Amino acid sequence: xxxxHQHSEACAEVFAQLSRYIDLDLPPETCREIEAHIAGCEPCxxxxxxxxxxxxxxxxxxxEELPDPxxxxxRKRLARAYERLLAARKADAASRRSPSDL
Amino acid sequence: MExxxxxxxxxxxxxxxxxxxxxxxxxxxxxxxxxxxYSRLMCGHREDAEEVAQETLLKVFESAEQLxxxxxxxxxxxxxxxxxxxMKRRKSVFAPVHELSLDELMPARTGDGDxxxxxxxxxxxxxxxxxxxxxxxxxxxxxxxxxxxxxRSVLLLRDVEELSTEETGxxxxxxxDVVRTRxxxxxxxxxxxxxxxxxxxxxxxxxxxG
Numbered sequence: 001x002x003x004x005h006q007h008s009e010a011c012a013e014v015f016a017q018l019s020r021y022i023d024l025d026l027p028p029e030t031c032r033e034i035e036a037h038i039a040g041c042e043p044c045x046x047x048x049x050x051x052x053x054x055x056x057x058x059x060x061x062x063x064e065e066l067p068d069p070x071x072x073x074x075r076k077r078l079a080r081a082y083e084r085l086l087a088a089r090k091a092d093a094a095s096r097r098s099p100s101d102l
Numbered sequence: 103m104e105x106x107x108x109x110x111x112x113x114x115x116x117x118x119x120x121x122x123x124x125x126x127x128x129x130x131x132x133x134x135x136x137x138x139x140y141s142r143l144m145c146g147h148r149e150d151a152e153e154v155a156q157e158t159l160l161k162v163f164e165s166a167e168q169l170x171x172x173x174x175x176x177x178x179x180x181x182x183x184x185x186x187x188x189m190k191r192r193k194s195v196f197a198p199v200h201e202l203s204l205d206e207l208m209p210a211r212t213g214d215g216d217x218x219x220x221x222x223x224x225x226x227x228x229x230x231x232x233x234x235x236x237x238x239x240x241x242x243x244x245x246x247x248x249x250x251x252x253x254r255s256v257l258l259l260r261d262v263e264e265l266s267t268e269e270t271g272x273x274x275x276x277x278x279d280v281v282r283t284r285x286x287x288x289x290x291x292x293x294x295x296x297x298x299x300x301x302x303x304x305x306x307x308x309x310x311x312g
Contacts, residue, residue, distance in 0.1 A: 012208075015204065015208060016204060016286075018286070019282070019285055019286035019289055020282060020286070025267075025282070043220045043222065046222045046225070047209065047220070047222060049225055049226075050222060050223070050225040050293055050296075050297060051289060051290070051293050053225050053228060054289055054292050054293040054296060055261055055289060057238075057242055057296070058242070058246075058257065058261035058262050058289075058292070059261055059262070059264060061239070061242055061243075061246075061262055062139070063139055063142075063243075068131075068134070068135075069134055069135065069137075069138035069151065069152045069155040069156075070130055070134045070152075070155060070156060070159070071152070071156075074156040075130065077156075077160065078126075078130060078156070078159050078160060078163060079126065081160055081163035081164055082118075082126050082163045084163075084164075085163050085164070085166050085167075086121045088167070089119070089121075089167075
């Protein structure tokens with residue numbers, strides 16, 4: 001679908017800042033300037049929507065199936081590392097206790 | 103996930119450190135999947151991604167004493183995962199960053215001056231992102247994979263994992279401005295790929311209807 005479009009410096013400026021506009025990461029004044037331009041520029045409206053939708057797709061993107069990437073063998077290794085971690089934390093907590101607490 | 107992902111992740115970290123029943127399985131299941139997903143798109147090889155997931159989690163359990171802020175568990179884990187991915191990288195670590203320029207990401211234009219036309223697909227026909235169809239999902243994945251690595255990592259962390267600009271900068275050793283610039287160009291490049299796909303799909307539909 002083509003659109004008649006008067007390509008201008010303003011469009012190029014909007015184009016350069018569009019992600020920050022979508023992310024609400026611009027000063028209010030710059031946002032108002034962009035909104036004022038977009039309001040009168042149909043191709044920029046369409047382009048902004050297409051970029052917004054791209055971001056939305058990425059945020060909702062998850063693989064169709066996520067096979068368990070951790071094999072049984074790897075899981076055992078991790079479980080042993082976790083047990084060591086908990087044991088170290090327990091020993092650390094015990095050593096910090098002052099004699100009066102015992 | 104209605105409850106914020108951030109709260110859930112902090113809870114997983116607290117449960118893990120407190121030695122709660124089932125905490126290990128929940129933590130490994132959740133973050134193992136996330137790291138695998140990220141590294142599969144970064145490394146390109148399933149076997150590498152599995153190893154990255156395993157090695158990252160092992161490092162987490164070996165140095166979890168550093169985890170003093172459960173709210174920051176995700177960015178800490180992704181920083182480890184990113185370093186593991188770099189070690190798996192089969193290309194030279196000194197490969198220059200392929201820059202995407204804004205000009206090349208502008209929609210194709212025809213005509214001159216006042217009669218210029220901008221080629222944009224009809225994005226209104228796209229279904230809701232949450233009910234994304236398989237074919238569109240594959241197109242999105244292909245578009246992400248096609249990004250130069252420096253842009254792909256930023257898009258995956260900022261938009262797919264929804265980490266902040268600051269966190270992404272810390273993970274990738276980049277300033278906030280560089281993260282913003284790369285994110286914008288990565289999004290524009292993905293948008294362009296999807297736009298080309300949507301235009302192709304509508305032409306095909308037009309032909310079969312006509």
